[in-house]
Amino acid sequence: TGNLLKLHMRSHSDERPFACDICPGKFKWEKTLQDHKLIHTKEKPYQCDLCERRFRTRSQFRNHRFLHSGLRPHVCPICSKDFNRPWNLRLHMKTHAGRFPDDGEETKADKMA
Incomplete structure (x- = not known):
């Protein structure tokens, strides 16, 4: 609908x-303002149950909960650290300063594929 298009177009604008009402902050979305x-209130309504x-x-809160999952899906293609x-x-990649895996070198990411 036209309303959805308007909302989508706002994401591409400076509107x-x-x-x-407390500081000069302005936001594209009502949820972001909330x-x-x-x-300002120091309220933290989302609590981790773990x-x-x-x-x-x-x-x-969602970003924090991911830490409890134990998942480490981002694997270094050079040393296989996850x-x-x-x-x-x-x-971490900055620590390798331009090094890349040699041709034929098997990494942890390759083994998992």
């Missing part, structure tokens, strides 16, 4: 129709 307002840490936003987050792998 920020949702303003915080999450932002929790910064370790009891609390989080302001659902996305922070990571739970893509940015940890990217940071």
Whole structure:
């Protein structure tokens, strides 16, 4: 519908129709504004049932819960070290400073395939 198209087009624009009434913050989405307002109240409504840490936003909570899963799907193609987050792998890759796997070298990622 036209309304869905309008919402989609907002994602490509600089339009920020949702303003915080406490600070100058402006946001594209109402949910983002609601999450932002929790910064001012110090409220953390999302609690992990495994370790009891609390989080302001659902996305922070989901990212945290992934740590408890034990999954480490991001594998270094050079040394086969695995990571739970893509940015940890990217940071690790800097330690190799331009090294790449030799032709025919089997990595952990190859063995898992």
